[in-house]
Amino acid sequence: xxxxxxxxGLTVHxxxxxxxxxALRDVALDVPAGQIVGIVGESGCGxxxxxxxxxxxxxxxxxxAAGSVRLEGEELVGAPSRRLRDMRGxxxxxxxxDPMTSLNxxxxxxxxxxxxxxxxxxxxxxxxxxxxxxxxxxxxxxPEAKLDAYPHELSGGQRQRVAIAMAVLMRPKLLIADEPxxxxxxxxxxxxxxxxxxxxxxxxxxxxxxSHHLGVIAELCDRVVVMYAGEAVEEGPVxxxxxxxxxxxxxxxxxxDPGRMKTKVALLPAIPGDLPDMTTPPEGCIFRDRCDKxxxxxxxxxxxxxxxxxxxxxxxxxxxxxx
Amino acid sequence: xxxQFRHSLLGRLLADPMAVFAMTIIVxxxxxxxxxxxxxxxxxxxxxxxxxxxxxxxxxxxGTDNLGRxxxxxxxxxxxxxxxxxxxxxxxxxxIGLVLGMIAGFGPRWLDNLLLFIFDTLxxxxxxxxxxxxxxxxxxxxxxxxxxxxxxxxxxxxRVVRTQTLSLKNAEFILAERAMGASAAxxxxxxxxxxxxxxxxxxxxxxxxxxxxIEAGMSFLGxxxxxxxxxxxxxxxxxxxxxxxxxxxxxxxxxxxxxxxxGFTFLGEALRDQLDPKLRKSR
Amino acid sequence: xxxxxxxxxxxxxxxxxxxxxxxxxxxxxxxxxxIMITLPGDPTTVLLGPRATPELRAxxxxxxxxxxxxxxxxxxxxxxxxxxxxxxxxxxxxxVSEAVFSAxxxxxxxxxxxxxxxxxxxxxxxxxxxxxxxxxxxxxxGILSVGFIAAPSFVVALYSLLLFSVTLRWFPTIGAGEPGxxxxxxxxxALPSFAIGLAWVxxxxxxxxxxxxxxxxxxxxxxxxxxxxxxxxxxxxxALRVAILPAVQVLGVGIGGMLSSAVFAEIVFSRPGIGSxxxxxxxxxxxxxxxxxxxxxxxxxxxxxxxxxxxxxxxxPRQRAK
Ligand SMILES: Nc1ncnc2c1ncn2[C@@H]1O[C@H](COP(=O)(O)OP(=O)(O)OP(=O)(O)O)[C@@H](O)[C@H]1O
Ligand code: SF4
Ligand SMILES: [Mg+2]
Numbered sequence: 001x002x003x004x005x006x007x008x009g010l011t012v013h014x015x016x017x018x019x020x021x022x023a024l025r026d027v028a029l030d031v032p033a034g035q036i037v038g039i040v041g042e043s044g045c046g047x048x049x050x051x052x053x054x055x056x057x058x059x060x061x062x063x064x065a066a067g068s069v070r071l072e073g074e075e076l077v078g079a080p081s082r083r084l085r086d087m088r089g090x091x092x093x094x095x096x097x098d099p100m101t102s103l104n105x106x107x108x109x110x111x112x113x114x115x116x117x118x119x120x121x122x123x124x125x126x127x128x129x130x131x132x133x134x135x136x137x138x139x140x141x142x143p144e145a146k147l148d149a150y151p152h153e154l155s156g157g158q159r160q161r162v163a164i165a166m167a168v169l170m171r172p173k174l175l176i177a178d179e180p181x182x183x184x185x186x187x188x189x190x191x192x193x194x195x196x197x198x199x200x201x202x203x204x205x206x207x208x209x210x211s212h213h214l215g216v217i218a219e220l221c222d223r224v225v226v227m228y229a230g231e232a233v234e235e236g237p238v239x240x241x242x243x244x245x246x247x248x249x250x251x252x253x254x255x256x257d258p259g260r261m262k263t264k265v266a267l268l269p270a271i272p273g274d275l276p277d278m279t280t281p282p283e284g285c286i287f288r289d290r291c292d293k294x295x296x297x298x299x300x301x302x303x304x305x306x307x308x309x310x311x312x313x314x315x316x317x318x319x320x321x322x323x
Numbered sequence: 324x325x326x327q328f329r330h331s332l333l334g335r336l337l338a339d340p341m342a343v344f345a346m347t348i349i350v351x352x353x354x355x356x357x358x359x360x361x362x363x364x365x366x367x368x369x370x371x372x373x374x375x376x377x378x379x380x381x382x383x384x385x386g387t388d389n390l391g392r393x394x395x396x397x398x399x400x401x402x403x404x405x406x407x408x409x410x411x412x413x414x415x416x417x418x419i420g421l422v423l424g425m426i427a428g429f430g431p432r433w434l435d436n437l438l439l440f441i442f443d444t445l446x447x448x449x450x451x452x453x454x455x456x457x458x459x460x461x462x463x464x465x466x467x468x469x470x471x472x473x474x475x476x477x478x479x480x481x482r483v484v485r486t487q488t489l490s491l492k493n494a495e496f497i498l499a500e501r502a503m504g505a506s507a508a509x510x511x512x513x514x515x516x517x518x519x520x521x522x523x524x525x526x527x528x529x530x531x532x533x534x535x536x537i538e539a540g541m542s543f544l545g546x547x548x549x550x551x552x553x554x555x556x557x558x559x560x561x562x563x564x565x566x567x568x569x570x571x572x573x574x575x576x577x578x579x580x581x582x583x584x585x586g587f588t589f590l591g592e593a594l595r596d597q598l599d600p601k602l603r604k605s606r
Numbered sequence: 607x608x609x610x611x612x613x614x615x616x617x618x619x620x621x622x623x624x625x626x627x628x629x630x631x632x633x634x635x636x637x638x639x640x641i642m643i644t645l646p647g648d649p650t651t652v653l654l655g656p657r658a659t660p661e662l663r664a665x666x667x668x669x670x671x672x673x674x675x676x677x678x679x680x681x682x683x684x685x686x687x688x689x690x691x692x693x694x695x696x697x698x699x700x701x702v703s704e705a706v707f708s709a710x711x712x713x714x715x716x717x718x719x720x721x722x723x724x725x726x727x728x729x730x731x732x733x734x735x736x737x738x739x740x741x742x743x744x745x746x747x748g749i750l751s752v753g754f755i756a757a758p759s760f761v762v763a764l765y766s767l768l769l770f771s772v773t774l775r776w777f778p779t780i781g782a783g784e785p786g787x788x789x790x791x792x793x794x795x796a797l798p799s800f801a802i803g804l805a806w807v808x809x810x811x812x813x814x815x816x817x818x819x820x821x822x823x824x825x826x827x828x829x830x831x832x833x834x835x836x837x838x839x840x841x842x843x844x845a846l847r848v849a850i851l852p853a854v855q856v857l858g859v860g861i862g863g864m865l866s867s868a869v870f871a872e873i874v875f876s877r878p879g880i881g882s883x884x885x886x887x888x889x890x891x892x893x894x895x896x897x898x899x900x901x902x903x904x905x906x907x908x909x910x911x912x913x914x915x916x917x918x919x920x921x922x923p924r925q926r927a928k
Contacts, residue, residue: 057831089833096832101825106848106922116833166833341749440629446859447634451866452884452903456638456896459888460645536758540870543760544885563764563874570768577761588756 002072004174004206005031005054010067012046012053018279023049025230025281027067028304031174036200036207038217038238040253041227044275047210048097050227051178054208055092056084071174089116093167095177099159099184103151109135109162110147116166134165138195157188164192168199175200176208181216189213193220214253218242223310226250229275229286236311246305246313248291285315293317335597342593348586352579356402363396367553376569386571388561394575397553402579404554408465408538409531412472417527419473420480425515427481428488429507438485442478450475451540458546468538468547476530483526487519521598529591532584539580555580620916627912634904635897636680642893643679658696687901693894697887702898705883710902712782713879715791716871717864717910719799720806721857727803728810729853733846735811736818747811754808760870763801767874770797780876798871802864809860810853818849851922858914862907 113131135143273290541547542556562572783794869881
């Protein structure tokens with residue numbers, strides 16, 4: 001089976017006053033077709049940066065220093081902007097982090113949903129009825145009337161449903177969701193997760209799902225990537241990773257507060273210490289400052305070590321630790 | 324600390340070419356105003372009817388007007404009037420606006436609403452049209468100009484100061500002080516005033532050229548300075564009346580106005596860039 | 607149901623704004639009227655002008671109830687205004703309303719001409735600068751904008767009269783054009799309205815640039831681009847739509863300033879209008895006309911600011927939610 005998305009050696013720098021901030025370093029991950037892959041990591045570890053790089057919609061001060069992003073084998077880094085535009089919304093689409101700000105406040109929902117169907121040749125009435133059908137599908141009551149509503153007239157949960165409806169309207173191959181539930185309360189969160197699961201089954205797309213919430217990842221995803229300070233430190237099947245964490249950071253996250261796996265939290269469990277300065281990241285293992293297992297060996301950079309066929313971690317002791 | 328602040332502010336302004344350009348003009352204006360008599364090649368009241376409408380020459384640097392008076396000397400004298408009106412009017416309206424704005428921001432709700440309504444109402448008077456209406460009632464002179472400016476502009480300071488005060492009123496450090504029982508006076512003078520002064524001075528700097536323009540405009544209309552006073556506006560009025568005799572009076576008369584308004588405006592801009600960190604970041 | 611709710615909110619907002627506008631006009635004019643009747647001096651001289659005969663004065667004193675308390679006089683004043691009687695222009699023996707309302711359209715044309723110049727040029731300049739931010743063209747347009755704002759409008763009027771009308775003879779120097787001949791009217795309007803509008807070209811350009819840059823950083827712009835909408839469509843359709851809103855507001859409030867500039871433009875280009883009417887009345891101490899012109903000028907300004915505010919609320923659904 002071919003992977004829908006392949007990311008390899010992706011390195012992204014932000015130009016800042018203090019120098020180049022290395023927001024992503026040598027990140028690799030795969031999203032197999034039809035699967036849901038989760039990404040977890042503390043705030044600031046580079047999750048949104050990763051998404052922007054996947055879409056090739058980066059802030060002006062950002063630069064892809066190295067690496068490749070392939071969608072069904074087609075390279076996106078350096079692809080002509082026409083081609084990228086062509087793929088956005090049709091092949092890849094996104095649900096952004098904040099439903100309150102990601103819809104245009106001065107246009108009605110209907111107008112926004114109509115505009116994104118600009119590739120379709122059908123008339124406006126047809127586009128609007130498709131939009132209404134999709135709004136109904138994502139569980140909005142009275143979808144016809146919602147077409148005439150402005151975003152501020154909807155609740156946060158309703159807006160996030162609109163955003164999801166927009167994202168799946170064109171039946172993309174890859175749906176990216178950047179913490180789509182952090183702004184919502186727990187009951188809504190469950191509903192949205194269920195909705196994503198159903199939609200995924202119907203459309204058959206792959207999903208890249210970003211969350212702070214280990215429980216949600218465990219519930220929804222097939223595979224998980226754990227990120228720390230701009231690096232992917234562990235990747236594998238969800239059950240495998242959460243039951244046998246092979247990187248000390250993952251282990252800390254889980255053991256720190258296993259109860260939280262079941263409850264809603266806005267932030268990952270706090271583990272002692274701070275993220276390293278990403279302008280001048282330390283030599284060797286990126287997690288060394290906060291790792292209890294660190295030895296002298298950790299002054300050299302660990303490679304990604306396979307724990308088993310589909311599970312690896314970037315720690316010198318991955319094999320023994322995870323076993 | 325204050326000295327360091329001022330030093331670094333000046334330092335930063337000097338690094339900005341537009342600010343240097345602006346300050347050069349303003350310093351030039353002040354120098355000309357102070358030494359107006361010394362640098363005037365002629366007595367500005369002296370009429371030399373043989374040399375009416377003279378174009379610029381080595382004798383009359385900027386030419387002469389319809390009465391043969393030296394335009395350069397008149398403009399040099401005019402800078403005094405412009406500066407005087409600007410400084411007096413801005414100080415008065417600024418002070419009124421500062422006090423009322425803080426009262427509005429700190430006072431009870433009804434007082435705030437009342438003051439806001441007054442500010443709104445005063446803004447409804449188009450400045451020059453109000454000036455004309457008042458000119459029909461008040462004697463012609465600089466004090467009338469100043470009254471017009473104060474009436475039409477203190478509300479602007481009031482609004483800015485009010486907004487600033489309101490945003491500070493509920494700031495955590497002020498709430499903490501209040502919780503500890505600090506007096507209203509202490510809060511106003513130690514916390515609010517220093518924080519309000521930045522935007523206030525930017526506005527004042529931006530308003531100086533506006534006031535100078537109002538004075539010149541009123542004098543152009545003949546409702547500003549008394550007849551014969553060498554205001555820039557009066558010179559322009561002469562130029563307009565004799566536009567078919569010579570273009571020089573208008574050309575020369577408009578230059579100092581344009582230069583000075585440019586200077587103050589650019590300085591205000593530069594000050595705002597430096598004093599308002601929010602704006603600075605977004606640049 | 608939903609649509610009804612929205613319309614109702616807009617109506618309620620509009621109603622509040624209209625009330626406020628009426629209150630402002632009422633207080634502003636009443637204050638002026640009070641100053642006029644309480645200022646030392648014989649009020650009949652003040653209100654009728656020095657040329658009035660003693661008989662006229664006596665009759666006037668009686669008819670206007672000048673010995674009544676101030677509040678009563680204000681009430682009577684508004685009573686007359688509301689019944690359509692703005693008094694007499696005794697200098698030219700015509701009703702004030704006739705003088706004022708024949709002048710108003712000329713001033714309105716001037717102001718709307720200025721808005722036309724500033725909106726078209728300003729929005730273009732601002733959107734272009736934002737689109738090419740930090741390029742040298744952006745810098746030049748930034749400096750130009752500040753220059754436009756700083757240059758006093760009556761100096762701009764004088765210079766453009768001197769250059770384009772007197773020296774180059776491209777434009778007429780005097781008047782508002784042939785009545786009924788639209789082309790001639792526009793030809794006479796172009797230069798004076800440009801002189802008034804130039805400063806506002808600067809304001810609008812700066813505001814549009816700033817709010818456009820702010821808007822381009824918003825999440826919903828990223829959303830639009832993530833759905834593959836073209837950059838041009840996103841900038842000139844999605845972002846500009848939001849970015850124009852503050853410019854509409856500024857132009858509405860700016861009409862006060864434009865009315866002041868219109869006085870100069872009318873005098874410099876010898877055009878009829880409220881400005882030149884009031885100017886002529888002041889030199890003739892023709893107070894009823896001064897009062898009438900003030901009323902119309904303030905009414906016009908406040909109405910325009912109100913309309914700008916309501917248009918803004920209609921275009922920006924968030925505004926009325928507040
Ligand atoms: N435009 C930018 N310029 C400079 N630094 C940036 C920029 N955007 C993000 N960063 C920095 O890059 C790092 C990664 O940011 P990113 O937004 O990708 O984190 P995140 O994992 O999405 O965090 P969160 O969970 O809070 O959304 C952070 O240190 C952030 O400060
Ligand atoms: S490599 Fe060393 S420092 Fe890094 S996570 Fe493993 S044990 Fe800890
Ligand atoms: Mg993020």
